[in-house]
Amino acid sequence: MKYSIGDYVIVSGYMFRKDNHGIYWVSLSYRKSRLGQIVGLATRYDGSVEGGITWEDPSYFVPGKAHTFWQVKLGYLNKPILVLEEHIRLAAIDEIEELPRLFQNRISWSEQSHKSLSLDSANWPRDSKGRWTSLGMKGDKQVLEDE
16 A cells, blocks of 8 residues: 555545435545545445335435545544545655644634724623624614714
8 A cells, every 4th residue: 555544645635425315425626735644544335325215115225336535634633534545645754744633724813803803892882781782773873872
């Protein structure tokens, strides 16, 4: 085998399970490659679901082709993703960093954005119990009259 468990790899895509009267595996790619660690190897089947029209005829899975996927974690607490061998390559020494505790697929806020939102929430109109009031309500009109 080309890879082994514990190897650090650069991941460019992953496999997604699509259910539509059966199970089919679809290849998706990331916009930006990510660092991950191989944690296992898994075999998954695609196929169709037959029967299930009446209670007397229960549905059952008819397996088709077997696929072997690498299980790769992008963060230590993340669930492994399934990837094909062509979606990964060994990471070079200078590309290896410590994996994050929890990989998050979102853009971090800039300090300026964080301060702006903090000021907005601090200055938002509140009722007598300290709860935020929605726009167009009586509490907002009182605040506008004070200004």
